[in-house]
Structure formats: C-alpha cells, structure tokens
Amino acid sequence: MQKQLINQDIYGTIYGIIPLGRNSGFIEVVRNSNSLDEIGNRSENFLIDYFKKEMTQEDQKNFVHSFAFSAISQYVLQFKDRHNGNIMIKQNGIILDIDFGFLLEIAPGGVFSIEKAPFKYTSGFSKVITDEDEFRKLFIIGMFYFRYFIGDVVVTLKEVCGIIPCLKNVDSLRKLQDRLYIDLNIQEFIKKCEQLIDESKENIASVLYDKFQARQNEINY
Numbered sequence: 001m002q003k004q005l006i007n008q009d010i011y012g013t014i015y016g017i018i019p020l021g022r023n024s025g026f027i028e029v030v031r032n033s034n035s036l037d038e039i040g041n042r043s044e045n046f047l048i049d050y051f052k053k054e055m056t057q058e059d060q061k062n063f064v065h066s067f068a069f070s071a072i073s074q075y076v077l078q079f080k081d082r083h084n085g086n087i088m089i090k091q092n093g094i095i096l097d098i099d100f101g102f103l104l105e106i107a108p109g110g111v112f113s114i115e116k117a118p119f120k121y122t123s124g125f126s127k128v129i130t131d132e133d134e135f136r137k138l139f140i141i142g143m144f145y146f147r148y149f150i151g152d153v154v155v156t157l158k159e160v161c162g163i164i165p166c167l168k169n170v171d172s173l174r175k176l177q178d179r180l181y182i183d184l185n186i187q188e189f190i191k192k193c194e195q196l197i198d199e200s201k202e203n204i205a206s207v208l209y210d211k212f213q214a215r216q217n218e219i220n221y
Helices: 044-052 057-077 125-130 132-157 170-178 186-200 204-217
Strands: 002-007 010-014 017-021 024-027 033-035 087-090 095-097
Touching: 010 057, 033 095, 044 057, 044 125, 057 095, 057 125, 057 170, 057 186, 087 132, 132 186
Parallel strands: none
Antiparallel strands: 002 010, 017 024, 033 087, 087 095
C-alpha cells in the first residue's frame, strides 16, 4: 500500500491486484481502514461525528485532498456502485474507492442506472469539507493533470478495447476523452469543472442510490 501522487497536494491510495485468471485474483488488503458503511449509522451527521471523535486536523486535510483524487477518478473513469460499502477511509483520513466491477461503460442497472451524478458528493462529505474553495481548487488542478495525460491512458486502454465488457469499442475511448473536454480553452475548462462539482453536490441521484442500497443490502449511509 502506498500513496500515489497526482501532485504534492492531490493524493490517493493504490493497492496491488494480481490476476490469476479470467474470474479470479489476489487483492491487497487495505490496512488500517474502515468502509463508510462500517462507521455509518444512517445519519446525515455520521461522518462529521466520526471525524470529531477519531480524526485530527491533519486527518481532515488528508480527507479533502484525497477526496479530490477520488472524485476525479469516479468522474473520469465512471466508477459506479459507489455505496458506502465500496468507499473506505484510512485512520489518517485518506479516502479511497474499492470494488471496480462497474466502470466506464457498465453500471448497475445498465442504461437504467440511477447513479447519474458525475461523482458522489453527498451531504455527509460536504459537512467534512469545511473549506470547499480548497476542494474546488484541488479538483480543477487534478482534472488538468488527467486531461494532460489522457493520451497515455487511451493508448494503454486500446490494448484491451473490445476484450473487456467496460470497453466495448473505440467509442468508449472517445467518451472517456470527451469527459475531459480537451477541446475547451482553459477558462471554459475551469467553468466546466465548477459545473461538475455543483451538479454532484448533494445530487438526489446519489442520495437515492444510498437509500436503495440501505433498503436492499442494509448498507449504512
């Protein structure tokens, strides 16, 4: 387990995955962490209560900086099934996504998926992020990095295009590039990033998906 940097201010956690076959493999244990489901109690204040009890000011900073990484990854790579059992938080406040069974072109429910928000940014998250201007700045910076390196990502993904379900054809790669608005100028791009944040914040679709998972699978939110 290690910290993967976009730059010195935006970071997430990566962990090892070793495929053994088409339907099997080893996944590194994410140590010193709990899922949001494990710490939740179906209260809008569960996350801020957890931070007040367990986390330091530095941990809260880690949360904001790693949440920027998570939000960008969710949007660009279209991570779906983002209920609180698939989002974890480490003892130092760093948040990370797990379970990537749904991404890019596939989602729970297919074309009827209710996860329509660019990324998950429910009220629980917004209450922990006390400096939203800082989060917005980090999100925009991170999006610039993704945009700059998207060509390298596309070259890599072309190798498996049409082989794995989430990359059906070259149109899937075009959609990936389109999400980074590579044809916009800097000011237009910044405005679009701001719109993505506004659209995601407390989006009713994210709330409904959490409630659906709570009812069907008893996952706290």
